[in-house]
Amino acid sequence: MxxxxxxxxxxxxxxxxxxxxxxxxxWDSPIAMEALRATRVLHAADQEPFPAPGRIRVITxxxxxxxxxxxxxxxxxxxxxxxxxxxxxxxxxxxxGNTSTALGVEHTVGTPSVYDALVxxxxxxxxxxxxxxxPNLLCVPATIDLAGAEIELVSVVARxxxxxxxxxxxxxxLPADQRPHYVLIDCPPSLGLLTLNALVAGDEVLIxxxxxxxxxxxxxxxLSNIDLVRAHLNPGITVRTILLTMYDGRTKLADQVADxxxxxFGDLVLTAVIPRNVRVSEAPGYGQSVLTYDPGSRGxxxxxEAARELAQRGATLGQSDRPGAPGPPGSSPAGALAVTEDGxxxxxxxxxxxxSQ
Ligand SMILES: Nc1ncnc2c1ncn2[C@@H]1O[C@H](COP(=O)(O)OP(=O)(O)OP(=O)(O)O)[C@@H](O)[C@H]1O
Ligand SMILES: [Mg+2]
Numbered sequence: 001m002x003x004x005x006x007x008x009x010x011x012x013x014x015x016x017x018x019x020x021x022x023x024x025x026x027w028d029s030p031i032a033m034e035a036l037r038a039t040r041v042l043h044a045a046d047q048e049p050f051p052a053p054g055r056i057r058v059i060t061x062x063x064x065x066x067x068x069x070x071x072x073x074x075x076x077x078x079x080x081x082x083x084x085x086x087x088x089x090x091x092x093x094x095x096x097g098n099t100s101t102a103l104g105v106e107h108t109v110g111t112p113s114v115y116d117a118l119v120x121x122x123x124x125x126x127x128x129x130x131x132x133x134x135p136n137l138l139c140v141p142a143t144i145d146l147a148g149a150e151i152e153l154v155s156v157v158a159r160x161x162x163x164x165x166x167x168x169x170x171x172x173x174l175p176a177d178q179r180p181h182y183v184l185i186d187c188p189p190s191l192g193l194l195t196l197n198a199l200v201a202g203d204e205v206l207i208x209x210x211x212x213x214x215x216x217x218x219x220x221x222x223l224s225n226i227d228l229v230r231a232h233l234n235p236g237i238t239v240r241t242i243l244l245t246m247y248d249g250r251t252k253l254a255d256q257v258a259d260x261x262x263x264x265f266g267d268l269v270l271t272a273v274i275p276r277n278v279r280v281s282e283a284p285g286y287g288q289s290v291l292t293y294d295p296g297s298r299g300x301x302x303x304x305e306a307a308r309e310l311a312q313r314g315a316t317l318g319q320s321d322r323p324g325a326p327g328p329p330g331s332s333p334a335g336a337l338a339v340t341e342d343g344x345x346x347x348x349x350x351x352x353x354x355x356s357q
Pocket of ligand 1: 065066067068069070071072073094098187188189245246247274275276277278280281282284299
């Protein structure tokens with residue numbers, strides 16, 4: 001398996017040689033290196049931007065096991081994508097509202113939230129909030145009202161499709177050059193109606209797996225639920241990414257879990273691994289992502305690497321990568337969302353050729 005320490009060392013070696021080449025003094029000290037890494041993250045806008053995906057990627061971050069890093073990954077991947085130039089919309093679908101907290105977005109009762117779009121008749125555009133992390137990053141917060149949604153939705157028509165329809169209407173209503181490249185949906189730790197809505201709304205699933213004992217427990221149930229959703233509700237949904245979280249290099253167990261996951265899921269597992277890092281867990285207390293709270297920390301740089309990999313994989317995705325989404329010959333598959341060469345994102349069902357005519 002890829003040793004995250006080795007990854008970090010090679011990135012440091014690259015930093016050191018570029019520092020030496022630029023004639024900057026003694027970069028051997030850990031503090032200087034951390035400062036250099038922090039500068040890179042903080043000045044992400046000056047770095048090469050991440051490549052835009054071939055179509056809008058709606059990624060559902062799910063694992064019904066609690067505390068595995070769903071929220072932390074949604075927040076930090078979202079901030080990294082946004083800092084590196086990609087328009088990103090994060091949707092908090094967990095009544096705990098942790099994503100909203102970590103992004104510093106108001107989510108007290110009464111705040112326009114995802115509940116109003118799911119159960120009420122507000123559009124998503126009416127409940128989107130800006131974030132301080134980046135102008136590229138918007139957030140739909142969750143308030144505690146969402147706790148009742150599981151029950152309230154039961155009697156609603158097309159209850160499993162509410163979020164998908166809200167996202168589609170939102171995207172259609174935006175000019176092409178303002179549409180998000182990425183939509184990340186943070187799920188609660190359950191397989192109820194909220195997670196079902198997220199699986200119907202998404203094109204792909206990202207599963208964070210904590211490098212701990214029992215990490216794989218319950219995964220079979222999640223995967224068979226995804227199969228059921230694919231068979232009955234959303235033919236396009238597929239597990240495209242696995243992210244190893246809270247890796248503790250001091251324990252053999254973390255390596256064993258990581259090996260096991262890689263054996264099982266192969267290329268779906270990102271090479272970047274998120275280490276257990278105290279700065280990651282401190283950041284939400286300040287209403288921040290770790291990238292803005294402590295940009296030079298290992299937690300921050302590993303989330304940047306994971307987001308970079310996600311974006312690089314996304315750049316090669318074509319519209320035909322939505323399995324089971326048929327479309328008329330010569331057009332994009334139904335529901336596919338494309339990105340034009342200038343970074344604008346046409347709505348679902350509009351092919352590149354149609355757009356450029
Ligand atoms: N890489 C990390 N290093 C240290 N702590 C972490 C890391 N990732 C997450 N944590 C901490 O672990 C806890 C659980 O993480 P998080 O809330 O992201 O999980 P979750 O899957 O969203 O949980 P839930 O199922 O309750 O929604 C949080 O306190 C978080 O700050
Ligand atoms: Mg969470």
